[in-house]
Structures are given as C-alpha cells and as structure tokens.
Amino acid sequence: MLVGIPLEHENSAIEPKECAVEMSQYLIKVAETRCKASFSRVFGYFAPRLRSYALRQLGNEALAMELVQDTMSNVWQKAHLFDSEKGSPSTWIFTIARNIRFDMLRKLQSRKEDICADDLWPVLCEQTPDQNETSLDEQVTLDQIELLFNELPEKQKVVIQAIYIDGKSQQEIADELDIPLGTVKSRTRLALQRLKGMLSEYD
C-alpha cells in the first residue's frame, strides 16, 4: 500500500479554498452533465482521503474500501444534492461518509434500534420545503392555475369548474350536462393533462 505517494497528478500546491471552489465546480458539472472526467477529478482527490478516514474509523481494509465505494457512489448519483452555499465539498462528502459508517456499524452489530443515519443527519434527502415555504409554493401554483385555467377550451373548463370548484361528482355533471359519463371523464383527463403541460412550461 502506497500511503501518501500520489499515483497521479496531485493538487498539493493548491490552497484548500481554491481547491474547494474547483471541486465544487466539478460536482456541479457531474450533476448537470454526468461528466465522467469531472467525477474522476473528484474521485482522485477524495477517494484516497476517504480511505484513510475509513481505515482509522473501521480498522479493516475491506470495510474501508466498502465505505469509500458507497460514499463515492452516492456522490456520483446524487451530485445534484450538493449545495455550495451550505458548505464545502469536503464537508458534504464527509457527512455522507459519516452517515454510511454509522449505518455500517449498526448493521455489523445487528443493533435493533430503529434509528438510522438519515433520521439524524438528512444529508441525502431531497429537500422537502417546510410548512411556510409550502404554502407559498401552493399560493404561486394556485395563481398560475387560475391563469392557465382560463386558457382551457370551454367544454373542459366547465367540467373542471364543476369538479374542483363546485365539488360535484363526475356522474352529477354527466346528468346535468346530459352527456355520457365517459365524456366527462375524458374531458377531465384532457384538461388535467393540459394544465400539467402548461404548468411545466411555466416553470
């Protein structure tokens, strides 16, 4: 094992801050374009460092390599969750490794506590907006829907209004308009598809 002897280019001359900026840019490229060359730079920098962290933590080469593999796989697959506003690449990657280590040890000990790393440190959870943000989002979406609703064809508008605003059942609408239930259903489906399409364009 060649500890501390670089196998390939090494950025030892680069200041940590510059390096963080550089690594952030690579991570963003990985997220945006699945750029393998960028990922290999990230891997080249972090894998050997993670391996020495993992060896210190786990004291076993096979486990250490498993930890490196799982951590770097997550970096590759979930690079879009990295947020340079929140911290440096090394902090983000450390928290991923720390979480995997925590769950590895739980499994090795077959501990039965129902408490996993994601509960304690939700590093890799998709951001779910908290309540205030949600209501704001919903507000915006409602405003959008109102605008878009007015662009629907008249026949679809009538059906959507009856179901979602007046709270009628599809059968009631069919009876009132004297049209087959199937027509109400297809108008509803078409209208919703259309709204969905318009909303995603709007975004």
Next chain:
Amino acid sequence: MIKFHPTPEHLQQFVKGTLSPVESLMISAHCDMCARCQSRVEMMTADYANTEIEQAVQSYDPDFDAMLASITQQPAAERASQIKARRNSTAIELDGKTFELPKTLHRLVKKKGNWSSLVGKLWQAPVDLGIDGVANFIYIEKGGTVPEHTHRGSEMTLVINGEFSDGLNDYDSGDLIYMTGDHTHAPRSDAPEGCLVFSIVDQPLHFTSGLARLLNPFSHLFFR
C-alpha cells in the same frame, strides 16, 4: 428560552457519529429547536471534515481505478418529484390539542402507541424505537406532578412544548435534560397549556454486560 443544551463533548461525538443512536436522536431533535446548537454543529462538522478528510493522509489502493469505472457506470439517482404524493403527519394530538414536533421526531408519529392515563393529570404514549430502553411522549396537564423518583440508568428528556419544574430547575421548550441515578426529582407543570416532553430511559443492565462488550468490537462507540 433554552437553558439546557448538550455538552460540547456530546455535540462533538454527535458530529463524528460516535454517539449512541438514542442520544444522537435526542441531540438532533434538540438542534431542530435550538439555533445555537445547530450552528455549533455546522461549525464542528466543517472543522471535523477539514481534519478528517481535507487534511487526511492519502491512502491509495490499487482497486481505485476499477472502483471509479464501476461507479461511473451507475445511473444518476432519480430526483424526487416536485409534489410529494402524501406528506407524513408532523404533529401528535392529545385531547383536542395538537403538538407540532421537531423535524427529527416526525418519523415517530407513526410509531407512537395510544395515550394512556397515568396517575392524575399525566398522560403517556409509548414510541416503539426497538431500543432496550423505553421511549415515551409524556404530557403533564396543568397542575400535574410525576411522583418523586430517581433513575436506575440515565434518562434524557426533551421539552417539546410547554414548561415544567422539578424542584431542581425550571425547564422550557427545547431544553434537553440529562438525568442519572444521582438525581432525584419530581417534575411538575404549572403552565396553563401543560407540558409535552419526549423522554428516553435506558436500561443499562443489558448494555454494560461484560460478555456483550467482549463480543462486540465496536461497543465502546455506542455503549456508555
């Protein structure tokens, strides 16, 4: 105002991931409620990442090339859709009152058993965490008192909503309280809205068994 925080040592261990799952859960929930500890944890995490990863000695492995190749074969993780189909409940209810829980404890809503009435003005709902100890939500109505007791092992209590006193101190929402066999106390709430706490009492008998320790090479990381 929050007066009772985890010690800096506990926060440090929490950041390293070496604290027990149960204590980590309590600290994580406390940090949801305590901006001070939350920012401390963020700073400690950045510092620790710097010494453990950034400044780490590099340790190469001949398998790195193969590992890199196999990782980049993997597809990207699917991004969660914008709209969550069904959001889990984030609050618990008792007697018409609703208590919003700190984020870390949201997952516990599903694991909560039914409320049962203890001695006068005390309510308890167990939470199944699969731990050797016992986890409970405890609600003390205004004027309710827990009979004086001491602790065989250790007890951790997070005040979720309200205030209570125990003859030793006054506690407020967000306070994280450690109790051991050295403490004898009788919690009582005089707050108009009463007080909801989340409490975990461990059973150290099992944990301190010498045999389990010998069998388990990692026990020192988890067992106190």
